[in-house]
Amino acid sequence: MKVLYVFEEIDAGERHQLLGMVDHGLDVRVICDPAAKYQDDLRRAGITVEHIQWGGRIDREAIARVRAIVLHEKPALVHVFVKIALSNVIRAIRDLPPKLVAYRGIVGNLHWLNPSSRRSFLNRRVDAIICVCEAIRQDLLANRFLGWRVPMEKVVTIHKGHYADFWRKPPLRLSDYGVPGDGPVIGCVAQMRKRKGIPALIHALEQLENPRARLVLVGDVADREVARCIRQSPARDRIHQLGWQDDASRIAGAFDIFVLPALRREGLPRAVIEAMCQNVPPVVTRAGGSPELVEDGVSGLVVPPGDADALAGALGSLLSNPEARRRMGQAAEQRIRECFTPERTVRETLALYEKLTGWRPAQAAPALAQQG
Structure with missing residues (x-):
């Protein structure tokens, strides 16, 4: 299965996760900032890296680039790790088939009356939200206004692992x-x-x-x-x-x-x-x-x-x-x-991917993620 990952910066935990996904047979593509760390590690693992600098929550040039990449690569799933990219990706793939997963790394600051929130994490186009801790998940589930709420089945806690x-x-x-x-x-x-x-x-x-x-x-x-x-x-x-x-x-x-x-x-x-x-x-x-x-x-x-x-x-x-x-x-x-290993992060993320797409991962190959 092909997955497109969208970042601005890339931290060590995300590096470990991406390499672990390759170990399990995913065909990984990455969009990130030109200055993002660990790009050489990703390329050595066979990951294609594209560069986009996000100019804002509505960046028409970036939206067109993402749409062109998705139309060409045809990923089954797009996984977005940064809010400024999420609103652009939603616009880029609004009518396209890939499932959309968003990563949420902070508690609060989302409001149903805030247009920025409704264009990102609270948007219906988002199929799943991965919360880096349970406190974020509980905050999202408690975030209600009139009849608006985030469905419980859309929100999952997956701790980011580190070696x-x-x-x-x-x-x-x-x-x-x-x-x-x-x-x-x-x-x-x-x-x-x-x-x-x-x-x-x-x-x-x-x-x-x-x-x-x-x-x-x-x-x-x-x-x-x-x-x-x-x-x-x-x-x-x-x-x-x-x-x-x-x-x-x-x-x-x-x-x-x-x-x-x-x-x-x-x-x-x-x-x-x-x-x-x-x-x-x-x-x-x-x-x-x-x-x-x-x-x-x-x-x-x-x-x-x-x-x-x-x-x-x-x-x-x-x-x-x-x-x-x-x-x-x-x-x-x-x-x-x-308790906070990259292997656990990868395993739980793959379980979510399987739930969304039906794709089943292969057995892990030798752990590329631990190298370096």
């Missing part, structure tokens, strides 16, 4: 980024929007009994409150902002504790997965899919969102107990290795 060994690279030295090595390091990797809850993390740092604990923030800052909190914090000399870093995952591998203090709308946060793969114990909030990743008290700690006191308590308990950090770090890596 733990893919992220197990030597951690970078924090001293190279100006972080002194005189105490334990609490770290966060995120695009720091308001919903990421960074001010609560700063207030939690201030409450810690350990005066040598440092906080490292990696990522672009889009919340002005972060700068204000740092400026006014009595712990400001122990807070280090590294900005966006290409090697963020290797920096996270050097943390003693990884924290994602999100307030809402999380999907299945990749930064948490990357840290867990490197034996770094995570502290997360009950926001979106984070509690689906982390078993509270086993592979990390889970606290209420926006609660600086609870966050400080969780961080303090791990800082004072190196053995607990070691044990939870090992359990975190084991959880990703056993």
Whole structure:
């Protein structure tokens, strides 16, 4: 069966999934941004890659390109991984045969009265929506207005899998980024929007009994409150902002504790997965899919969102107990290795494809997805 996958960027989990689909006999075609990662890996596996840069939710040139590709390739199914592409693909194949699968990676921000939502995920042309965590699925099912709703049979949860060994690279030295090595390091990797809850993390740092604990923030800052909190914090000399870093995952591998203090709308946060793969114990909030990743008290700690006191308590308990950090770090890596595998993602996605098209996958060939 031929499947056309539509991306903007391609992340490591999607790379693993695409190569796994080839292993199971799918004839895979990919549309992505010209600068997307992992294209050489895809081509080596025999995957044809086309380039489209999405100019907006209604990009007439892109719509014509997609329609021409679908008419020529005749895929049985089109699987779209990015919202900006989804509205264009819907227009491109509105009257064509392929089944349409959409990927949803974030909670909320869909409304039946919003034309953008009705032209994308809430559009009837979408045959199935894959939710990267159960929290997203439940949010979609609860999204109702008058008689409008998403049918339950259209929505499925499939966690995006990662190979733990893919992220197990030597951690970078924090001293190279100006972080002194005189105490334990609490770290966060995120695009720091308001919903990421960074001010609560700063207030939690201030409450810690350990005066040598440092906080490292990696990522672009889009919340002005972060700068204000740092400026006014009595712990400001122990807070280090590294900005966006290409090697963020290797920096996270050097943390003693990884924290994602999100307030809402999380999907299945990749930064948490990357840290867990490197034996770094995570502290997360009950926001979106984070509690689906982390078993509270086993592979990390889970606290209420926006609660600086609870966050400080969780961080303090791990800082004072190196053995607990070691044990939870090992359990975190084991959880990703056993429960969030690309093989499981591929298997569950193929089951959905079979339901939509009747096509049955072949036995997997030697695992191309694990190479590299």
